[in-house]
Amino acid sequence: MHGTKFTDRDRLTDMLLLTNSLAGGYHSAALESATPKLRAALAELHAEELKDAETLFNAMEERGWYRPEPAGPPNMR
Template structure:
């Protein structure tokens, strides 16, 4: 990690991680497991949406996929708020470089 790299931490970061007193599962473990499950479900629903055989099935599965994404985001936000999901701030020049790279990719497609 770059020593000048800035971490993006949630507002409760000063409380730190839950204290582990033994093999018991703590709140962080439970929420992390829930987040992993939501990610797994999103992958499954994404495939189901792509392969839906009719419009009604497509619409229902798309709605479920959207609900899973919202639940996933809520869990991510909770973990970030508690300081349990660490993010690193990207350097502005790298963000600009990636944005330009994807703009170049997009310009290669005729259906913009």
């Protein structure tokens, strides 16, 4: 990335995107796992990613870098 500054905002955004992707992968794998032991292990990894995502989200929101739209009738499903 010659000439491009990778900011703290960029780092947190990248980490949040990765964490969300990992959580989705663990979720899908847990749903399709063949054994209870594997399902439990994947569910634990999924829960850890959810905690990490919350931490990253809060850090970004505190800095004004992440402002989700309020949920209203058009945005609720």
